[in-house]
Amino acid sequence: MKAGIRSHQLILPSVVCSTHVSRRIAQEVGGVTFAHQHGCAIIGVDVAGIDNFFIDLASHPNVASVLVVALGCETIQGNELAEKIVTRNPATKYLVIQESAGVDDAVSKGVVAANSLASRFPEPRHAEDPIVVGISSQGNAGELVAFLQAEGLHTVESSEGFSALMSAKVHLIVSFTDSMQPPTGFPLIPVINIASDSELHLAFSQEFDLSHDASHQEIAAKISTVARGEQTKSEANSSGEIVAPRLVRSV
Incomplete structure (x- = not known):
């Protein structure tokens, strides 16, 4: 994975249902996240297409670390997605909301996981020429x-x-x-x-x-x-x- 010119922490919701929790975690840790309508009720080529798109995001040079936030019952399973991402970006963890006691507990666990990643990979990376x-x-x-x-x-x-x-x-x-x-x-x-x-x-x-x-x-x-x-x-x-x-x- 080549170096980037930014050092973002990506809070990646693997499914539409986890975007709210992802947003709360990102707000707590200063990470980047986004809302989307994917990860569940998708068929055909879109399953692999969305999966690969998320992997591309997580392995972008400007992403220092990744926390995958899953619900637990979606088409694109968070643990499987994280396993694919970690081969390209070792600074990756995942969280399953349905394995938590509720939304607040999931957010708390997510903040701990994100901060752990940030402490293990603290230094911003700078790309060498050529950009x-x-x-x-x-x-x-x-x-x-x-x-x-x-x-x-x-x-x-x-x-x-x-x-x-x-x-x-x-x-x-x-x-x-x-x-x-x-x-x-x-x-x-x-x-x-x-x-x-x-x-x-x-x-x-x-x-x-x-x-x-x-x-x-x-x-x-x-x-x-x-x-x-x-x-x-x-x-x-x-x-x-x-x-x-x-x-x-x-x-």
Whole structure:
């Protein structure tokens, strides 16, 4: 597992039913979590798809440790998920809510487990060069990609959203936000939002990291400072969601 530019603790709910407990644990320990509608009542290719997505999240370079929070009766079993994750990220534990005396007891046990992980893996990790930069665009960032590669950075370009770039293990993302959409983020990965010259983006100018006329040199400089720890606007605002892709519609 390669080093990252952030050192997040991921509180990973393996099923929709454990998202509330996961959120309470994350609030107590300063971890990152997210709500989702997966882990149960999923069929076909989505079982492996969601499973692999969770493993990708937990083994991302910016994740220092992982606490898997399971309910106990879901399709994606928390202990089985944790066993797969630990082969990629040894700093992993799991908690089963149904093995606790109730919600408060589960939260208390989760906080103890998360703090134990943090004490065993306390040092933030910093990536050595080259940084892997994700470019979220509609395929029109060729000149920037060439410039960054000439500067010694590795790049991955995608028009399929932040989750695809997460799976590619990018350290940070440069996002050319759609002119009709506000800036957003991804909780585990710093996102540098670059505005267009649309009226919407001009109205939200303070929420963007760089303006539409930012030069390649300015973008590279921002990448450098963010990689060294400077928060992006989306990090400072805690904006953005983790969205797990699904292919099969089920009930």
